[in-house]
Amino acid sequence: MRLIVHNMLTCNIKGVINKFPLRIEAEKVIKKEVDFNPDFLRHMLAKIEWKALVDGARSMGYTELPDHAPDTERVESDESFLKKFHHALLELHLEEGSLVCQETGRKFPVDKGVPNMVLREDEV
Amino acid sequence: MSETPPEIADIMRVSSHREVYEPCDDSFALVDALLTDQTNLINHKPNICMEIGCGSGYVITSLILLLKSKLSNIHYLATDTNPLAAKVTTETLEAHGLKADVICTDIASCLETRLAGLVDVMVVNPPYVPTPEYEVGMEGIASSWAGGENGRSVIDRMLPVVDRLLSEKGWFYLVTLSCNYPSEICLMMRKRGFAWRILVQRSTEEENLIILKFWRDGEEVERLEEETISDEFSRSLSLFMRKQ
Numbered sequence: 001m002r003l004i005v006h007n008m009l010t011c012n013i014k015g016v017i018n019k020f021p022l023r024i025e026a027e028k029v030i031k032k033e034v035d036f037n038p039d040f041l042r043h044m045l046a047k048i049e050w051k052a053l054v055d056g057a058r059s060m061g062y063t064e065l066p067d068h069a070p071d072t073e074r075v076e077s078d079e080s081f082l083k084k085f086h087h088a089l090l091e092l093h094l095e096e097g098s099l100v101c102q103e104t105g106r107k108f109p110v111d112k113g114v115p116n117m118v119l120r121e122d123e124v
Numbered sequence: 125m126s127e128t129p130p131e132i133a134d135i136m137r138v139s140s141h142r143e144v145y146e147p148c149d150d151s152f153a154l155v156d157a158l159l160t161d162q163t164n165l166i167n168h169k170p171n172i173c174m175e176i177g178c179g180s181g182y183v184i185t186s187l188i189l190l191l192k193s194k195l196s197n198i199h200y201l202a203t204d205t206n207p208l209a210a211k212v213t214t215e216t217l218e219a220h221g222l223k224a225d226v227i228c229t230d231i232a233s234c235l236e237t238r239l240a241g242l243v244d245v246m247v248v249n250p251p252y253v254p255t256p257e258y259e260v261g262m263e264g265i266a267s268s269w270a271g272g273e274n275g276r277s278v279i280d281r282m283l284p285v286v287d288r289l290l291s292e293k294g295w296f297y298l299v300t301l302s303c304n305y306p307s308e309i310c311l312m313m314r315k316r317g318f319a320w321r322i323l324v325q326r327s328t329e330e331e332n333l334i335i336l337k338f339w340r341d342g343e344e345v346e347r348l349e350e351e352t353i354s355d356e357f358s359r360s361l362s363l364f365m366r367k368q
């Protein structure tokens with residue numbers, strides 16, 4: 001699971017209010033290179049919840065992201081920022097671990113890179 | 125100049141598992157529909173493409189291959205309730221040297237909030253076979269086809285989700301059978317402001333497949349007579365079959 005996906009995942013257990021973000025418990029993290037694509041990154045930056053990305057990256061051992069994202073206009077010229085954003089968003093993979101709902105503590109396993117978010121009957 | 129062969133998944137490289145739906149006539153018909161629409165898809169310039177119920181991964185892999193040479197900025201997502209399907213899809217993608225993010229979830233439950241309004245292309249080959257209701261969503265391979273009454277249990281739950289996830293310019297490709305009452309599906313989507321078109325119609329020994337495409341046409345529809353859509357549907361279907 002990449003952080004671009006983590007940034008979209010919510011815990012949908014019935015009655016849960018604090019659905020996002022899920023806390024990452026990393027057991028195995030791998031890196032896979034992806035082509036650098038500034039246009040795509042600029043497009044995504046607007047959709048990303050920055051703090052969730054920063055915390056997610058830290059829990060996967062990557063601490064280079066700034067606490068706050070630069071302004072969208074400044075991003076154009078800030079190649080070094082875009083490179084870090086690219087790496088955190090698209091190249092880090094949580095291979096094994098869990099995603100934890102901050103409200104209920106329910107753990108969703110990540111197995112061979114795939115998060116299993118399917119709920120039990122008593123959770124829907 | 126020789127024409128380049130169609131860029132779709134290579135069946136020999138599609139991974140499998142006895143509890144995961146194997147590519148079948150319905151999968152091929154859906155990929156054919158995407159092929160028919162390839163030029164439009166490329167001009168559409170989607171940012172996010174998604175498949176719900178990816179099974180073996182044959183369809184999402186084909187979609188990626190269809191767009192890959194022309195568009196490089198796309199984020200691909202695929203979901204399935206069956207963890208084994210998620211695994212097989214990942215293997216199929218890897219065997220083609222491709223990448224998509226695979227998530228195990230009911231329809232798109234865990235993505236509905238954050239991904240709302242962002243998906244530009246959605247493809248679905250749902251469990252559509254009419255079965256007793258209790259077979260729907262059972263563990264194992266049965267849940268890949270079991271569709272409950274008229275085969276519509278899962279489809280009907282998917283439509284509002286697809287509406288929610290699709291962007292303003294979003295397109296939706298759906299596999300149906302004639303026994304699913306596709307004209308009713310069109311009516312439900314029409315009420316949500318979608319127009320529709322038949323992309324592929326194909327009769328096999330067992331089933332009469334119809335692949336539909338939906339897009340938002342900006343018109344608010346207040347009242348719609350069921351008969352109007354049903355007539356429209358029959359007319360386009362017979363027109364379509366005459367053209368073939």
Ligand SMILES: C[S@@+](CC[C@H](N)C(=O)[O-])C[C@H]1O[C@@H](n2cnc3c(N)ncnc32)[C@H](O)[C@@H]1O
Nearest residue numbers: 145147151177178179204205206230231249268
């Ligand atoms: C007819 S198969 C299609 C598989 C593949 N897309 C293809 O065309 O070959 C339907 C798939 O939907 C999945 N499915 C069934 N119910 C689902 C649900 N509620 N949410 C997500 N996927 C579901 C099944 O596990 C199965 O893989």
